[in-house]
Amino acid sequence: MTGLVLAIDTATPAVTAGVIRRADSVEVLAEHVTLDPRAHAERITPNVLASLADAGVAMADLTAVVVGCGPGPFTGLRVGMATAAAYGHALDIPVYGVCSLDAIGVDTTGEALVVTDARRREVYWARYRDSVRIDGPAVAAPADVPVDADAVAGSPEHAALFDLPRLAPVYPTASGLVRAVDWSVAPAPLVPLYLRRPDATPPGERRR
Structure with missing residues (x-):
């Protein structure tokens, strides 16, 4: 298109x-x-x-x-x-x-880790090889994120948590x-990648 x-x-x-x-x-x-x-x-x-x-x-x-x-x-x-x-x-x-994350990862080369803020002292992450995602997306504490990459990109304060060279893509x-779009196929229905339940939950049934 x-x-x-x-x-x-x-x-x-x-x-x-x-x-x-x-x-x-x-x-x-x-x-x-x-x-x-x-x-x-x-x-x-x-x-x-x-x-x-x-x-x-x-x-x-x-x-x-x-x-x-x-x-x-x-x-x-x-x-x-x-x-x-x-x-x-x-x-x-x-x-x-x-x-x-792909919109950040598409500007990376080699083996790259992309991270953004997931709050709750966690990050959203995915790994890329020459701009193609090979793992993720997922959410985890920084200590639990696989760091077998050459560099890291993403939100500055969270990329700084990893002992890796920083790449230019930030957001x-x-x-x-x-x-990042695959233009060779028709668009699929939009599905949000929350990766976990929202913070707000409906109240339980009131006890009599």
């Missing part, structure tokens, strides 16, 4: 939106990123609209939407996925979901999201 792609990710503290022209190569026309773990709902739509304006295109010009499906915290993750699904439905264009980018 060629054309203009809207890329969205809210699986990390980076609220990312960008417009990509996809043809023989991937060209970033515009991208807006807000680094704030509490601003997913507030910033995703403004970032989308700002990216469209900077790219000089209209919403109706889009041919596809790509969204990061995590792993990530429940509240932040569902903001991006619901937004992407809404745009896809309103514009009648396909929506492709990708693992958000999912619009370009990385689009390049």
Whole structure:
């Protein structure tokens, strides 16, 4: 598929939106990123609209939407996925979901570990070989993550927990999201990669 792609990710503290022209190569026309773990709902739509304006295109010009499906915290993750699904439905264009870690890993070379914040003193992680995921995604305490890699990428404070050289990719980018898609197959239904149950649970039945 060629054309203009809207890329969205809210699986990390980076609220990312960008417009990509996809043809023989991937060209970033515009991208807006807000680094704030509490601003997913507030910033995703403004970032989308700002990216469209900077790219000089209209919403109706889009041919596809790509969204990061995590792993990530429940509240932040569902903001991006619901937004992407809404745009896809309103514009009648396909929506492709990708693992958000893949959007970081696609920019790595050799044997690389990618980690992001999972809270509860844990990290989400996956391992890559020449930008292709070979293990994960999973969630674990840093001490339990396999570290047989040449380098680590991902959120800086969590990558620093590993005694490995640091790579440049930090958060999912619009370009990385689009390049992580398998464009040879039709998009599957969006499935969030929570990897564990949400913190909030419904109250139990009240005893008489």
